[in-house]
Amino acid sequence: MKHVYTGKTKDVFELEDGNYLLKFKDDVTGEDGVFDPGANSVGLSIEGAGKAGLKLTQFFFEKLKEKDIPNHYVDADIEKQEMKVAPATVFGNGLEVICRFRAVGSFLRRYGAYVEEGQALDAFVEVTIKDDERLDPPISNDALDMLGILTKEEYEVLKGLTKDISLVVKEELAKKGMELYDIKLEFGRNKANEIILIDEISGGNMRVYKDGKYILPLDLEQLLLG
């Protein structure tokens, strides 16, 4: 297999059969040694982080498979911290699609004049472009279309999938008494040019609370699957 990409938290290899292998690392994003899923740089390395992320990802992707929600997952080897995925191309240089159930984080920083902190939001979807240098700016469907990143029709598909997937995650967390505040997803186009969920779904992609207390991303796997 051929090493094709070194990500912040994953390495990517191309396999002989046309699929790809994601190798989950123990590196997590953060700043000054503090884990922050929203940060753009690798802050520290935590033993077990890769395995916990992969376990959650496998759990959620299998739930999505059951519901016929299209995604790139093929199978996973937890011990090796590896996940096999189908090929997909990202939109432009990559988009982050966020689904919000409560007003926190960058949404609150932007629109704090119109919402209370923690106010309930009805599966609100927004898109940011992956661009560390430009601090992942938000982008409208009109701009995505004009810049040739995503057509208007594709945007509606993306928004619908994002709501469906986020509600699946929310429901699973609710079964264990946890509440999903927001979640960040990534999508791509598969060989048939269909929009599918890619990347991972783990603690690092979402903000989860239990009894009003924030759950650390690395505790999520134990609370949900332990």
Next chain:
Amino acid sequence: MKHVYTGKTKDVFELEDGNYLLKFKDDVTGEDGVFDPGANSVGLSIEGAGKAGLKLTQFFFEKLKEKDIPNHYVDADIEKQEMKVAPATVFGNGLEVICRFRAVGSFLRRYGAYVEEGQALDAFVEVTIKDDERLDPPISNDALDMLGILTKEEYEVLKGLTKDISLVVKEELAKKGMELYDIKLEFGRNKANEIILIDEISGGNMRVYKDGKYILPLDLEQLLLG
């Protein structure tokens, strides 16, 4: 008449007849003594700035009246630096609606990975919320709707009006060999709940070039009307 609001570049008075009076000041926005129409604070005072802004505003609003594009203009007294306008309420705490014909400014800062500086854009419309503290963040039509600022139908009206108005301004400038790069407009709802253009249209609202050279906002009045 009653003083109701002190703006950065205008004071607002309520008139006996139900209309409002905008008093154009010589204060302009900027930082460290340098005029910058995009800045959020008053940087300096320039003699004649108020009169030049009002002359341009009168010129453009009268052009819009001829074309039946709804706006708040009633009449103006250039010598007194005053414009009489019909009442209107802004959306939320106010929106800025930008129409872009070339990729410069904040658009380029956000989406520079996808466009060249100065690349032509096809009357691209985007909205930011007026919020000095939060640096006027961009906002999507979905967010405007969810936050109760503007319905989806109103957004489409706003976008259409913005393109129409911006193309009128672009055309007038083109007659004098100038090119409009982008323009920032403000809208409100009148008593009949219709969306109308409010505020002003002057050098401080737009980026204009001539023979590849940026035209200083205060030179625009002379070049267009002089």
